[in-house]
Amino acid sequence: MTQIILENVEKRFAKLTVLHDINLNIEDGQFCVFLGPSGCGKSTLLRMIAGIEETTEGALTIGGEIMNDVPPAERRVAMVFQNYALYPHMSVYENMAFGLKQAKTPKADIERRVNEAARMLQIEPLLDRRPKQLSGGQRQRVAIGRAIVRQPAVFLFDEPLSNLDAALRVHMRSEIANLHNDYPEASMIYVTHDQTEAMALADKIVLLRAGPDVTKKGALPRLARPRTLPPSCKPVCCRLSRLPFNEFPEGDVGKRRCGRSGYQA
Amino acid sequence: MRKKQGFKVSRVAIPVLGLFWLAVTTLPFIFVAFMSLKTQQETFIKPFWALPESFNLSNYIEVLEGSFLIYLRNSLFVISTSVVIIMLFSSMAAYALARLKFKFSDSLFALIIAGMIVPLHVTLVPVYLMTRSMGLYDTPAGLIGPYVAISLPISVFILTEFMRQVPKELEEAAKLDGCGPFKVYWKIFLPLSGPGLSTVAIYNGIMLWNEFVFAYVLTSSTDRRTLPLAVWDFQGQYASNVPAIMAVVTLSALPLIIVYAIGQEKIVNGMMAGSLKG
Ligand SMILES: Nc1ncnc2c1ncn2[C@@H]1O[C@H](COP(=O)(O)OP(=O)(O)O)[C@@H](O)[C@H]1O
Ligand SMILES: [Mg+2]
Numbered sequence: 298m299t300q301i302i303l304e305n306v307e308k309r310f311a312k313l314t315v316l317h318d319i320n321l322n323i324e325d326g327q328f329c330v331f332l333g334p335s336g337c338g339k340s341t342l343l344r345m346i347a348g349i350e351e352t353t354e355g356a357l358t359i360g361g362e363i364m365n366d367v368p369p370a371e372r373r374v375a376m377v378f379q380n381y382a383l384y385p386h387m388s389v390y391e392n393m394a395f396g397l398k399q400a401k402t403p404k405a406d407i408e409r410r411v412n413e414a415a416r417m418l419q420i421e422p423l424l425d426r427r428p429k430q431l432s433g434g435q436r437q438r439v440a441i442g443r444a445i446v447r448q449p450a451v452f453l454f455d456e457p458l459s460n461l462d463a464a465l466r467v468h469m470r471s472e473i474a475n476l477h478n479d480y481p482e483a484s485m486i487y488v489t490h491d492q493t494e495a496m497a498l499a500d501k502i503v504l505l506r507a508g509p510d511v512t513k514k515g516a517l518p519r520l521a522r523p524r525t526l527p528p529s530c531k532p533v534c535c536r537l538s539r540l541p542f543n544e545f546p547e548g549d550v551g552k553r554r555c556g557r558s559g560y561q562a
Numbered sequence: 563m564r565k566k567q568g569f570k571v572s573r574v575a576i577p578v579l580g581l582f583w584l585a586v587t588t589l590p591f592i593f594v595a596f597m598s599l600k601t602q603q604e605t606f607i608k609p610f611w612a613l614p615e616s617f618n619l620s621n622y623i624e625v626l627e628g629s630f631l632i633y634l635r636n637s638l639f640v641i642s643t644s645v646v647i648i649m650l651f652s653s654m655a656a657y658a659l660a661r662l663k664f665k666f667s668d669s670l671f672a673l674i675i676a677g678m679i680v681p682l683h684v685t686l687v688p689v690y691l692m693t694r695s696m697g698l699y700d701t702p703a704g705l706i707g708p709y710v711a712i713s714l715p716i717s718v719f720i721l722t723e724f725m726r727q728v729p730k731e732l733e734e735a736a737k738l739d740g741c742g743p744f745k746v747y748w749k750i751f752l753p754l755s756g757p758g759l760s761t762v763a764i765y766n767g768i769m770l771w772n773e774f775v776f777a778y779v780l781t782s783s784t785d786r787r788t789l790p791l792a793v794w795d796f797q798g799q800y801a802s803n804v805p806a807i808m809a810v811v812t813l814s815a816l817p818l819i820i821v822y823a824i825g826q827e828k829i830v831n832g833m834m835a836g837s838l839k840g
Contacts (some may be wrong), residue, residue, distance in 0.1 A: 349734045370740035382731035386753045395749075396739035443735075 298360040299325050299450040299484040301346065306355035308341055315341050319355065321503060323484055328477050330495040331488045333505030339488040342505070343453050346486065347376050360450055370399070375444035376453040380460065381436045383428040383443070389415075390424040393443045407446075414442040417479070418472075434465045441476065452476070454487040458494065470497055591815065598622070598808035605804050621809040628799070629784050630792060630813060636702045637789040638817075641770050644709040645763050648717050651710065652762060653755060656721035657747040661733065671722065677715035685712075686779055693780050700782050708776050713766040720765075724758030725751055771818060789814045 306319040315338045323329045331339040344350040346357065348369035357364045364372050375396075383392050390411060397407045415421045418438040428436055437457065444452055454473070458466045474497070477485055489495055495502050597605070598621055599614040608615075658664075659671045689708050690699075698704030728751060736746045752759075774790040781787045784795060796810050 344734075347734075347738060349737060369734075369738045374738070376735070376738055378731045378735065380729065380731055382729065382735040384732060384735070384750065386756075395736075399740035399745070 302358040304356045307353050309353045328485045328500045330499040330502050332495045337505045373450040375447045375449035377440045377457045379456040381440040389439050393446050410446045414445040418442050452485040594808045598812045600805050621805045625809045632785050633789045633792040640702050640705045644706050645767050647710050648713045652717035655718045656725050657751045660722045660725040700786050717762045721758050
């Protein structure tokens, strides 16, 4: 019960339309990647699903329940931020336990879950440290740990690897893939502008692009439409990795290269 | 910051200026402290700047046997209560102004900051009348209201700037963890504003510890007054007993000096943090 459905979702900041006509279906336990150039609205879409950003129009459903007006903490989602957003004044343990404490989880339960997550992520020796005393990779693990302990229906990652060095990035990427295997029932949404990362992780890639009027006026990216490539669409994906991804002529992708109209506009 | 050209000059000038400033601030205090150790006769006979003849604490004993401790108790009560309330109110206001965007929040911020422009003494008469009509005249508690009020603008200003620096993602993470606006303030912004809060506490604590005019106008009896009035009252009591007055001055400053000696590092850090970000 972790299916995510977006229907005609639109996002405006005051008069600026950032996203519109978003129709998207992310199945139970699917690993979905939002791919697109910087500024095209990937983070905004993710934050709308998390409930940090309001949805201007349209309906957002998680696990069959309309979530538009449900507060973030009650959506059964957990998010890993690009800059980790660990609470600097709390120890690693407290960081991971914080959400559970707010939810009034019994103390023994909290302890068990945090320790379990720490063991899984191999951060047990770090539980007493402050985020400042950790390396980038360790912080990343703590951020993931903080998500795991909440046992969410949906994991949200916003460019989680972009602050890591290249070697570590590849390593953490495989750990995130493992996480997906360990929690097969949870859906995952992963934002990136790195095609390789998208290829390596995704069951499904949602391509977002900056709207046409950007290039014309040189203004901020205004429009973005997601296009879903079905997983069977491997040739396209391979092609994709070598092409600048916002230059597909509209409507071409699915038909020509995949041989069927397997995308949702 | 330093220009290459002025480098040599500044290498000399900065320490010299520093020493000069040290002299300006500490010499009067050293003078006061020495004076307080002299006997009354000494002050008449010996030159003004002469060192005290002996380490003579009789002035202190005399002062401490008087009502000094009552003034001290009142000061401690009024200042500590005021500072706690100031920290609480200004941090709540700062969080709201920095993060909860609501209608007119920017105008409200401007209005609060404009409070810094109002000359303090203009408010003296209305505050006096209000205090009387509220039945708080001549009580230490009556000082707390005005003290909090005069300290809020600068405190809100410092803390708002401080809280604007807290990354947005921390707030969002807290929301995902189930915190409402108040919890976000209490669990995230308040603890993270530590240096800003200590700046506010120190700045206002020192200012209020030395505050005279409001204390003078809003209280009248000895057992209700704060330390700055001790000197004033002792002046009447001891007439020309200058060393005794100096002992009062030294004793009044002592708590601040002790606090500084203990928390020196924190205080400097707090002020630096405030000055860099504010
Ligand atoms: N709070 C906001 N107010 C106004 N515009 C915003 C806000 N947040 C994001 N935007 C705009 O929305 C667009 C998409 O931003 P974002 O989702 O962060 O892009 P991405 O994550 O794909 O790089 C950008 O043009 C950005 O300027
Ligand atoms: Mg982004």
